[in-house]
Amino acid sequence: MGEQIIILKFDDVLSIELNQKIQRYAQAIKEKKIKGIKNLITAMNTLSIVYDPRCICEQRLKELLLKISIKSHERNESGYPVIHIPITFDEKYAPDLLYISEQTGLSKEAIIKVIISKTYYVYMIGFIAGIPYMGNLDRRLIVPRRSSPRVRVPKGSLAIANQMINIYTIESPGGWHLIGWTPMNVFNAKRDPPCLISAGTYVKYEPISVQEAETWNETRQREWDAEWPL
Amino acid sequence: MAFVTCLKAGLLTTVQDLGRQQYQYYGISVSGAMDRLSFRIANLLVGNPENFAAIEVAMMGPLLQFHQEGVIAITGADITPKINAINIPMWKAISIHDGDRLSFGRLENGCYAYIAFAGGVQVPEVMGSKSTFIRGHYGGQFGRALRKGDHIQIGDPLLHLNKVSGRSIPGKSIPSYQESKEIRFVWGPHDHYFTDEAKETFCSVSYKISNQSDRMGYRLSGKALSHKNNAQILSDYIAPGAIQVPGNGQPIVLMADCQMSGGYTKIGMVIGVDIPVFAQKKPGDRLRFIPVSIEAAQKEWISQEKWLSILAYNNHI
Numbered sequence: 001m002g003e004q005i006i007i008l009k010f011d012d013v014l015s016i017e018l019n020q021k022i023q024r025y026a027q028a029i030k031e032k033k034i035k036g037i038k039n040l041i042t043a044m045n046t047l048s049i050v051y052d053p054r055c056i057c058e059q060r061l062k063e064l065l066l067k068i069s070i071k072s073h074e075r076n077e078s079g080y081p082v083i084h085i086p087i088t089f090d091e092k093y094a095p096d097l098l099y100i101s102e103q104t105g106l107s108k109e110a111i112i113k114v115i116i117s118k119t120y121y122v123y124m125i126g127f128i129a130g131i132p133y134m135g136n137l138d139r140r141l142i143v144p145r146r147s148s149p150r151v152r153v154p155k156g157s158l159a160i161a162n163q164m165i166n167i168y169t170i171e172s173p174g175g176w177h178l179i180g181w182t183p184m185n186v187f188n189a190k191r192d193p194p195c196l197i198s199a200g201t202y203v204k205y206e207p208i209s210v211q212e213a214e215t216w217n218e219t220r221q222r223e224w225d226a227e228w229p230l
Numbered sequence: 231m232a233f234v235t236c237l238k239a240g241l242l243t244t245v246q247d248l249g250r251q252q253y254q255y256y257g258i259s260v261s262g263a264m265d266r267l268s269f270r271i272a273n274l275l276v277g278n279p280e281n282f283a284a285i286e287v288a289m290m291g292p293l294l295q296f297h298q299e300g301v302i303a304i305t306g307a308d309i310t311p312k313i314n315a316i317n318i319p320m321w322k323a324i325s326i327h328d329g330d331r332l333s334f335g336r337l338e339n340g341c342y343a344y345i346a347f348a349g350g351v352q353v354p355e356v357m358g359s360k361s362t363f364i365r366g367h368y369g370g371q372f373g374r375a376l377r378k379g380d381h382i383q384i385g386d387p388l389l390h391l392n393k394v395s396g397r398s399i400p401g402k403s404i405p406s407y408q409e410s411k412e413i414r415f416v417w418g419p420h421d422h423y424f425t426d427e428a429k430e431t432f433c434s435v436s437y438k439i440s441n442q443s444d445r446m447g448y449r450l451s452g453k454a455l456s457h458k459n460n461a462q463i464l465s466d467y468i469a470p471g472a473i474q475v476p477g478n479g480q481p482i483v484l485m486a487d488c489q490m491s492g493g494y495t496k497i498g499m500v501i502g503v504d505i506p507v508f509a510q511k512k513p514g515d516r517l518r519f520i521p522v523s524i525e526a527a528q529k530e531w532i533s534q535e536k537w538l539s540i541l542a543y544n545n546h547i
Binding site: 001002003004005007009012014038039040041042043044045046048050053054057058124125126127128129130131133170172189190192193194195198199 | 251252253254255256257258259356357365366367368369415416418419464465466467469471472489490491496499500501502524525527528531532535
């Protein structure tokens with residue numbers, strides 16, 4: 001893409017295994033410390049390399065990249081950190097649960113049960129403020145995006161569309177279906193790194209009551225962190 | 231530490247630097263100056279490193295009052311800048327005095343102008359940058375555009391003011407925006423998603439910048455580009471300069487505040503040296519796209535950077 005970015009495209013599929021391979025490949029490139037590489041950005045099935053054409057030409061960089069071998073699996077799934085996120089599924093914060101229920105034929109309770117029974121893999125962090133793209137959603141819950149996006153989606157909304165589940169990290173427009181809300185701050189511009197969740201990690205959702213969500217504070221967050229250490 | 235008061239805000243006046251390059255991995259928009267070349271020149275003229283925070287002005291300028299002696303330089307779009315109601319030259323380091331007022335008049339050409347202050351604008355850094363990102367409410371002056379009544383802090387100049395005052399860049403080196411109606415690009419990564427006819431159309435007809443254009447992206451209108459099959463891909467990395475074409479076939483060129491991922495095909499990418507030229511186009515302007523090779527684009531980039539490093543060298547002596 002352009003004269004300063006190389007995009008390596010892997011198979012055209014959404015697969016956890018493939019994405020983990022891309023994460024490991026990015027790590028291997030980082031370790032080589034190739035002069036001229038300014039930035040490495042992983043996405044669902046691509047790895048983008050931003051480089052300085054004053055230090056290295058496209059051809060030479062491609063040659064070096066092809067020489068890098070990816071180390072085989074070092075850690076299995078249980079070796080990756082799992083981040084536990086409190087979610088309230090109260091109607092007030094889940095305006096689209098009814099629609100998902102109508103579309104899938106599952107009751108609201110059944111949908112929540114399906115959502116919380118799984119650990120989700122974080123494929124990438126993207127959009128505008130560290131939005132984690134997590135998958136894969138249970139097949140029974142797959143519904144396309146809303147035909148008309150909402151103008152305002154509240155910060156902290158848990159949302160689904162197609163095979164993906166995400167959390168809106170700042171208030172923004174959005175076309176995903178809102179099924180819950182977290183009081184936990186998963187994105188904080190003043191923190192470094194700003195995102196609590198990073199690509200290649202796992203996330204699990206823990207149901208909490210609406211009262212607990214609305215009275216969430218720093219003390220409760222510290223208790224939560226102690227309960228679910230990373 | 232000096233300060234400047236904002237007496238009138240203008241259309242969209244924001245604090246910017248060169249943005250948050252190193253946080254793209256975290257899905258953080260790069261932000262920063264729309265026309266990075268003019269921005270960098272403005273800083274270098276006043277004796278700053280090229281990344282110091284400065285003020286970006288969009289089409290309609292603010293009214294600012296200075297409260298101490300200093301040196302400023304104005305580059306980018308020509309919005310008829312004036313000190314105490316008298317026109318001043320652009321692309322030149324100019325001395326200002328306590329009580330002076332900087333105002334703007336008619337937009338003569340371009341879209342974004344830059345005001346750099348010797349010493350730079352002082353605001354807290356957020357994720358390594360002072361750039362304002364309005365949608366995220368962070369960076370710059372309280373995460374928002376400047377407002378009437380704001381006090382903008384200016385740092386201490388790095389070089390003696392006498393040394394930088396009066397500096398200018400040669401006329402032939404001043405970027406000209408109104409003349410260049412041709413924007414060069416490199417094909418890909420998804421040009422093979424388009425029909426041959428669409429690719430030919432893209433390089434032969436002119437496109438108009440639509441009114442729905444802002445710091446996130448410029449929407450273009452012109453002959454629609456057809457995809458062979460579909461316009462959707464798995465969500466992928468995108469960057470300022472990428473030319474995205476959604477299902478309706480009308481291209482959108484992503485700009486400084488763009489999101490970091492997108493699920494639409496990208497027919498090409500505007501080359502580095504032409505992104506500033508493109509950024510200076512405003513709604514209603516027409517332009518054409520010319521394909522070039524990666525090698526040609528790199529050559530242009532390297533020669534631009536060489537020229538800037540010579541300019542920067544003057545600040546080290």
